[in-house]
Amino acid sequence: MTLISVEFALFWLVTALLYFVFPLKYRWTVLLGSSLLFYFWNGLGTGYFMLFTVAAVYVTGLLLDKYNNEHKDYLKSHPDMTRDEKKALKQKMQKKKRCILSAGLVVSFAFLVFLKYFNFLSGQAFSVLSLFGVKGTAPKIDLALPLGISFYTLQATSYIVDVYRGKLAAEKNFAKMTLFVSFFPQIIQGPIGRFGHMAPQLFEGHRFDFREAKFGTQLFLWGLIKKLTLAEYMGIIADEIFGNYTQYKGLIILFGAMVYGVQVYADFSGGMDMISGVAQVFGIKMAVNFERPYFARSVSEFWRRWHITLGAWMRDYVFYPLSLSKAFANMGKKTRKVFGTYIGKMLPTFLASFIAFFLVGVWHGSSYKYVVYGLWNSVIISGSILLEPVYKKIIEKLKINTECFSWQLFQILRTFLLVSVGRIFSRADSLMISFNMIKNMFSEFNPWVLTNGTLYTFGLQPRQMFLVFLVIIVLFVVSLMQEKGMKIRESLEKQNMLFQWLVIIGAIIFVAIYGAYGDQFNAADFVYQQF
Amino acid sequence: MKNKKWLRSVAFILLLAVAFVGVSQCYGIPNSYDTRNLAAFDDEKEGTIDGLVFGTSVIGYSWNTPAAWQDYGMAIYHMGTSEQPFAVIRPFMDYALKKHDIKYAVIDVHGLRSKTVISSLKATKVRSAYLNFPGEFSRFKVLHAIFDYAEMAFEFYGKPKDGKYVNLNDKSYYLPLYIFHSRWVDGLKKSDFVTVENKYMGANDRKNAFGVMDCSGYLNLWDYEITGEIDGFQRQQLEMLFEYGKEKNIELIFISLPSFRTKDEQRELSNLIKFCNEQGYDTIDFADETVLNEAGIDLKKDFVNKGHLNSRGGIKSTKYVCEFLKEKGYYTPDHRGEELYKSWNKSAKAYFNFYENGWKNKK
Structure with missing residues (x-):
């Protein structure tokens, strides 16, 4: 079931x-x-x-x-x-x-x-x-x-x-x-x-509680939309690119990785919404697992927004116990003498983070690719902390305004890019394949694939591509509103009843028509269910 | 306040159901030549139909309701569909009996050929037969009849493994939207929104209605001895139908309309006809050269392909069946001129205009 x-x-x-x-x-x-x-x-x-x-x-x-x-x-x-x-x-x-x-x-x-x-x-x-x-x-x-x-x-x-x-x-x-x-x-x-x-x-x-039941059902519906009208379609593209990676080079590989990133987000967070919705009908509030991770401005922030409960588990039961342990404290003291105060102070933290991310990788599955996936994130996070003084100096020298929107947008896109590249390790069939894909990604600069119709050759027809684009826009707008502190369901509740009904019935009909389910689609299980 | 909320919820669910049914109608199975006669059955006025015709595409090509009406005034409704599962005959008759005093049914036995029994259980054929069935709730009765039939057929002949066949546990049969919603990718057409039009009463108006194929070379396929017996499954299905006919007081006439199959297949058809005949039912086997000659079917001109007659051949076979029914004394009053049958006159006139123009343009 x-x-x-x-x-x-x-x-x-x-x-x-x-x-x-x-x-x-x-x-x-x-x-x-x-x-x-x-x-x-x-x-x-x-x-x-x-x-x-x-x-x-x-x-x-x-x-x-x-x-x-x-x-x-x-x-x-x-x-x-x-x-x-x-x-x-x-x-x-x-x-x-x-x-x-x-x-x-x-x-x-x-x-x-x-x-x-x-x-x-x-x-x-x-x-x-x-x-x-x-x-x-x-x-x-x-x-x-x-x-x-x-x-x-x-x-x-x-x-x-x-x-x-x-x-x-x-x-x-x-x-x-x-x-x-x-x-x-x-x-x-x-x-x-x-x-x-x-x-x-x-x-x-x-x-x-009528309100809880209503909100729970609405949340379930929202998850269903994410899963059936976005994740499943994105999965078709990702499956094509990852399944036939030898045929693709340059930006297509990166596109595939980004598409997989969106797929896995829509799939996992959609599943979470459905699960939370089911529980809410019984009056039970589940722990929050996602807080719009693709708005994160750094990889460490991403992990505070993505699969939050796994991150929190690693933090509370692996990272802190290790980094605050006597052994690690002693190691810090010793390394300070060798590498200096800054590195000596950070090294126990990095090692604890390294172990935690190693476990995150291993938790995903029994394959070297998952180990590298975990370590990729650890290296990026540790590297960014280590290089923080250097970044600061560069920013000061170039007089970059870090408070403006363009800088924040740059940070968001940079994080998305880094996370997407990391996803190649988790999605590719093996570690060797993921290395080959990354190699292929840099083997050709082919930006024309974005405009010459190549994007329509990955298994989705133009109308399906348009649908996916539309759902991404809706998801983005909703996420942005939530990021600004708006509570969508509460806001909808304040509208006229007819409008509320139109939105909900419209959403149900939308998913019934445009959802990727039934004989024409091989609707997959949830990605994270396999972990 | 609490009651108000419940009332609102009920109103919401009703509105949702209405929206859902509306969408389901648009995203149902597309109309086709084979099924619109079935879908339009409810358009007929109460108490106007005397007889029914059932069968596969063979009957779709070989039965011409306007011809039976124009020349004999017979009110016989065509309820065949492409590769129609034999199991639908009884629930279809049940439904027809609600509004009409059905006296007899003409049943083509092609659907009971062992090969056709299995191919009629392809999911597409099953959907085509039951989804176009007019009664919203009676559809489930049709579906269950098909499921029972499939279970027996798969047990007897074995279920093919290619996955195209009816899956007895597939709930999507109850919710067609589950299957057909993906049609949005191709876009909906006008025919998805407007009511089914059945202006020729199911008579052959396919694109190939005026096609001609010389089939005289296949005559040797009808040259065989009727040996052997029908199998257990065929016997069971026919006996169930005999029983039903007796119970509902509907006379059954079994026919095998013209089509060229392999000798073994032709023999199987003739065995089916022979069995029905032995059980005391009137039968017509068009594989009998005498019957073919009496019907005036020209093997050089009246076939569109090996398996089917063209519109000219269809009229000839229909007239032969009508003569047969009259001769055997079935209830075949001439309804022409009766007020209730105005639409039949209109349909027959329209069809023969179409027919004559079609052959004229062909020349």
């Missing part, structure tokens, strides 16, 4: 009806039942992995909570402890908790690593062994990847780290824990929720 299907629409409707019919206190059980049904409907065999993960984090959470409470109780019952005694106790507890946390993390990530990376790792291991004359075939597992495993693993592990840190009390109810991990709209492709944000909303029953 995909998000864009009649089955899902009915499933959503029935779940909503049941949810609002059930007593307030037990409404979360409807969500749990629906989530499990949805999950097992999409893969009966692989559903058990998700339940194993839930069990692992549930038990880990309880054990961690036990030590947290023991620690607190001990401090309460021994008010006369000295600072050193308290410190010693804390360290002792930390040690025990760290062991439990490590075990919990290992078990949780083991499923992800085993199911997602085993074939890749075993293949690589055998390639290395073959260099030493070892012969044999790399063992492979032939198991479908459980739906949303990359998303729910991060979500589940964030919970145990937060319990470990004492930010959260452990959830005592296994069923509720299961709902937190498996909540049906978000299991598909995130956002990667946090227990502190999601749990109260999931477990507390919500009364039917």
Whole structure:
């Protein structure tokens, strides 16, 4: 059952009806039942992995909570402890908790690593062994990847780290824990929720709110428009260029990368809108995952606007713990002596960022191309920080006004360009192909392809190109309005009812006619669903 | 206040449904020669039709309603479609019976040839047959009949693997927009907005209505012995139809109109006719040279291609069938001159003008 299907629409409707019919206190059980049904409907065999993960984090959470409470109780019952005694106790507890946390993390990530990376790792291991004359075939597992495993693993592990840190009390109810991990709209492709944000909303029953239901449905519709009238069409062009990359050179490759950038944005953010819309009908507000990333003026800002929940997860559970760790602090002290204060101060940050982006890359898939994709972003961000003093000097010397629109536009376009080039690594079929594509991109300067009709040869007819152009304009205008702080749905609500209806009915008919679905199109799953 | 919101929601959904239905109508299956007679069935005044004709494109070429009307005053409506799935006959008759006192149905058996059974289950043929069916809700009855038929046929003959065939789980049959919305790329035409015009009552007015192909060389294809039997699927389908006819008190006449197939295929058709005859039904097999000669069909001039008659041949075969019906005593009153049939006079006149001009221009 995909998000864009009649089955899902009915499933959503029935779940909503049941949810609002059930007593307030037990409404979360409807969500749990629906989530499990949805999950097992999409893969009966692989559903058990998700339940194993839930069990692992549930038990880990309880054990961690036990030590947290023991620690607190001990401090309460021994008010006369000295600072050193308290410190010693804390360290002792930390040690025990760290062991439990490590075990919990290992078990949780083991499923992800085993199911997602085993074939890749075993293949690589055998390639290395073959260099030493070892012969044999790399063992492979032939198991479908459980739906949303990359998303729910991060979500589940964030919970145990937060319990470990004492930010959260452990959830005592296994069923509720299961709902937190498996909540049906978000299991598909995130956002990667946090227990502190999601749990109260999931477990507390919500009364039917007409406005929330209306807004949720409108958001779903907006996501559907992005997905079906933009992402799918852009995908046709991107598939053609990336699939037949040897035939294309120069600007066409760059065009393909940019088109893929728009495709993946419309696809992923469209999916997020649909997921958030579904949840909003139940009165649940999902974490924001996109904040108009293509308005970012630097790659680091882009990552604060793009897949925000993944970035935040990496920041809170990888970047900060590493960069603030004792080991990194010591490394900083040592490198200061060798490379000077500035680089010595920045190096631990860069290394932490490097590791975080490496993990971001690896999270996307088991291939070297994803590793390079992550590192490309890390290098760009670290490089721009490192060269910031140089840029400042150049800007001062050239007397560039950095406050004006043209400079900001330049920054936006530059960021889009850098991000698009990086996308070649993630979209190309392999790392070698991505290098070849980048080589081909610089092998010819052919700006005429933009005007001589070449753009119509990538699988879209002129009318479809016009449609795509129109949707991009609409998306741009809406994004610009949001960037200026305007709330679109609230603004629409203030208009005359007839106008509101015309807009909504017009949007539904628009997507029904112009959407890339049905027999004529091979409508793909969401791009991020595969991660 | 709360009630007001609910009322508004209902009004919104109704408005959306109206918009959706409107758009669906425009983005339905394009009209064609094969289907407009079906789509225009509801235009006929209540109680005016005595008999129905069913079949594949063979009947589309070989049956000429204006000829049956002009020369005999017979009110027989043509409900055939290209490669019409045999299964639609019963629900089509059910629908016709709501407004008309149908006395008999003339059924061409080409659709029950084992090869045609499968090819009639191509998604395009299925859509063409049921989407042009006039009753909005009766369409689903037609569709379900096709699904049941397909299930049985695929079980008996096996389902081809090329993916063009009816998928029994495909919900898009209920929502044609799902398939046809992509027509926006080619642009909508006037015919997508205006009502179907059926000015010649489904008579052959195709571009090739006046084409001629000398088929005398194929006569040997009709030279075979009728041996063997019909298969289990064909028997089952025919028996279900016999049962239906008895239940609804509709007399059935089975015919095999002129077309040149392979000898095996011709034999299969003749076996179907033979089986119906053995069950006590009146039959006509145009592969019988005597019948062909009596009908006056000229193999050199009356075919447009191997499989179909041209408009001249179609009139001859129609007249033969009409004579047969009269001779056998079916209910065939002459309705010419009756007030209710004014439109039939008009259509016949228009068709014969078209027909004569067509042949004149051909010369």
